[in-house]
Amino acid sequence: MRAVLLFAHGARDPAWALPFVAIRDAVRSAAPGLRVELSFLELMQPSLPDTAAGLIADGATELTIVPLFMAQGGHLKKDLPVLLDDLRAAHPGLTVHLTSAIGDVPELTRAIADWVVGAATRA
Amino acid sequence: MRAVLLFAHGARDPAWALPFVAIRDAVRSAAPGLRVELSFLELMQPSLPDTAAGLIADGATELTIVPLFMAQGGHLKKDLPVLLDDLRAAHPGLTVHLTSAIGDVPELTRAIADWVVGAATRA
Numbered sequence: 001m002r003a004v005l006l007f008a009h010g011a012r013d014p015a016w017a018l019p020f021v022a023i024r025d026a027v028r029s030a031a032p033g034l035r036v037e038l039s040f041l042e043l044m045q046p047s048l049p050d051t052a053a054g055l056i057a058d059g060a061t062e063l064t065i066v067p068l069f070m071a072q073g074g075h076l077k078k079d080l081p082v083l084l085d086d087l088r089a090a091h092p093g094l095t096v097h098l099t100s101a102i103g104d105v106p107e108l109t110r111a112i113a114d115w116v117v118g119a120a121t122r123a
Numbered sequence: 124m125r126a127v128l129l130f131a132h133g134a135r136d137p138a139w140a141l142p143f144v145a146i147r148d149a150v151r152s153a154a155p156g157l158r159v160e161l162s163f164l165e166l167m168q169p170s171l172p173d174t175a176a177g178l179i180a181d182g183a184t185e186l187t188i189v190p191l192f193m194a195q196g197g198h199l200k201k202d203l204p205v206l207l208d209d210l211r212a213a214h215p216g217l218t219v220h221l222t223s224a225i226g227d228v229p230e231l232t233r234a235i236a237d238w239v240v241g242a243a244t245r246a
Contacts, residue, residue, distance in 0.1 A: 004243045008193070016194045019226025026236030027243075034243055064243045068235075070131070070193055070225070071139045099242045102193070102235060103142025111234040112191075112225060113149030119222045120127045120157055120187045 003035040003060040007048055008068040009075060010040035017044060020068055035060065041075055048083050052091070062095040063087075070103040126158040126183040130171055131191040132198060133163035140167060143191055158183065164198055171206050175214070185218040186210075193226040 004027065008020040017040075024038045035058070039051035046054075052063060065084070067076050084096060102108050127150065131143040140163075147161045158181070162174035169177075175186060188207070190199050207219060225231050 002243070004239060006239070011194070011196045013196065013200075016196050019194045019224075019232060022226070022229070022232045023236050023239070026233050027239050030236055031240045031243070034240065036239075036243075066239050066242065068193060070191060071134070071142045073134045073136065073139050077136075099239075101142075103145070105238060106145070108234060108238055109142060109145045110149050111231060113146050113153055115228060115231055116127060116129070116146070116150050116159075116189050116222075117154045117157065119189065120125070120154070120159075 001035065001059045002062040002064065003037070003055045003058075004064045004066060005048065005051055005055065006036065006038045006066050006068055007080070008038065008040055008044075010042045010044035012043055014044075023068065041079060049087065049090075052087055052094075056091055056094060061093065062097065064097040064099060066099045067101045069101045072101055072104065076101055124158065124182045125185040125187065126160070126178045126181075127187045127189060128171065128174055128178065129159065129161045129189050129191055130203070131161065131163055131167075133165045133167035135166055137167075146191065164202060172210065172213075175210055175217075179214055179217060184216065185220065187220040187222060189222045190224045192224045195224055195227065199224055 006024055020038055024036055027036045037051045037055060039046050039048040055063065069076055088096060129147055143161055147159055150159045160174045160178060162169050162171040192199055211219060
C-alpha cells in the first residue's frame with residue numbers, strides 16, 4: 001500500500017494548522033482511495049515518525065513525503081534528512097519518495113502568481 | 124499608482140529566497156503593467172518599510188501587501204500589523220490593502236492538493 005505523509009512545521013497556535021488540514025482534506029476528497037496523513041516537525045502533534053509508524057502498521061510499504069513548506073530552509077535541508085534516515089533505518093522494507101517543497105514546484109508558484117495578480121486588481 | 128508588495132519571512136541562506144523571486148517574476152510576466160516588489164521580515168533585504176518607501180517615492184498611492192506565508196503565525200498576527208501601522212503613520216495618504224496568506228486561499232490549497240495527488244501517483 002502506498003500512502004502520503006504531509007509534513008508541515010508546526011506552531012503553538014492551534015489555528016496555524018488549519019491551511020494544512022485543508023490541504024489534507026482536499027487531497028482526501030480528490031483521491032478517496034489514497035491514504036493521506038498530516039504530520040509536524042515541532043510544536044504540534046503528530047510527529048512524522050509516529051505518523052509513518054502508524055501508516056506502516058496499517059500496511060503502507062511506500063510513503064510519499066510532501067514538505068508543505070514554501071522554501072528550502074534548515075528544516076528541509078538538515079532536520080528532514082535526519083528524520084528520513086531514521087525512518088529508513090527503522091523500517092528497512094519501506095520505499096520513501098520525497099517530493100519538492102511547494103515553492104519549488106513551478107506550477108504552484110505560477111498559481112500563486114496568478115492569484116496575486118487577481119488580488120491586486122480586485123482588492 | 125497601485126503597486127504590489129510581496130512579503131516573505133527571510134532566512135540566512137540566499138537560496139531560500141528563490142521561490143519568492145520566482146513568484147515575483149511570474150507576477151511581472153503575467154501583469155507587465157503592474158509594479159511588484161519583494162520584501163522580507165528578517166534575515167534578508169530589502170525590508171517591507173524600505174521597499175514601501177521606494178514604491179511611494181516612485182508614485183505609489185495604493186499598496187497591496189501579499190504575505191507569502193503558508194499559515195497565520197505570530198509573524199502575520201503580531202509583526203505585520205505593527206509594520207502596517209507604522210507604514211500608515213509614516214505615509215498618511217497611502218491606501219493599504221492586505222491580502223490573505225497563501226494557505227488561507229481556497230483556490231491555492233486546492234491547487235496544492237491537486238499537485239499532491241499527482242505527485243503521489245507519479246513519484
